[in-house]
Amino acid sequence: MDQKLTHFNEENRAHMVDVTEKSETKRTAIAQTTIQMKEETLSLILNQKVKKGDVLAVAQVAGIMAAKKTHELIPMCHPLMITKVDLSFADNGKDTLMITAEVAVKGQTGVEMEALTACSVAALTVYDMCKAVDKEMVISQTMLIEKKGGKSGHFIRE
Template identity: 65%
Template sequence: MEKLTHFNNEGRAQMVDVSGKPETVRTAAARSSIEVNDHIYELITNQQIKKGDVLAVAQVAGIMAAKKTWEIIPMCHPIPIKGVNISFDWMEGSENHKILEITAEVKTVGNTGVEMEALTAVSAAALTIYDMCKAVDKGMIIGPTYLIEKTGGVSSSDYRREME
């Protein structure tokens, strides 16, 4: 059984010391989604939401969230983010609904990974879409949110989620 690294010998929370780890190129990709009704889909795609261009604002929110992850997730390190890309892909959902898949790819050169930054980016983008559209319908569904892959580092291997 692996030891959880965010706990000290007393069982209390600690920020992991990464000072001895080598700097390597590290990447992570994460995905979330938001299910909306067809009316909201039409409003978003025709840029008719009164608060503005929903996907443009969500994209900026995701990028900002990746850069500030260390400020909201207590044990995350401040990381010099080298790149963030947020992409959107509409899919058919259940009857009268569409699903917007949100993918974030984050990159750094450093001594700790960027999985949390990618997960935070897609979460913030989905929440931003919800916020901008909630006046039309509060029944939107966010999730699932998950890590797709991570690369880099020496002590842990690369990870790639097996997709169904």
């Protein structure tokens, strides 16, 4: 790995990367996370029987809000004029919920962190809404699936 980390200045102190001279291009990122839970918990979620309300609807909104606020949570992230945030949910029919977030922007820096934040906060929201019935839920496997645009080009997880 010969790439130099870009978030350090000449004094080896953290700084926000200067993107002033970067060209504005369309950039997208897709991230995913999973939540393993009891089968009964997944059934409650899918059948909208959780007392706090529609878990997936609330998690979707939380993920969208989180993507828009990523720069407030991650110190070196730039504030972005995000043009798209979409979350989707899938399950394995048993005990696992998968959350996928897709984020897009036309800008000078990518949206990987926004996609990762979106699916992470959506997962935390699911946990919050279901913790009364299942404190053993496990959020894991949070990862970047794909990114397009920018100098580093196209990345797809193998």
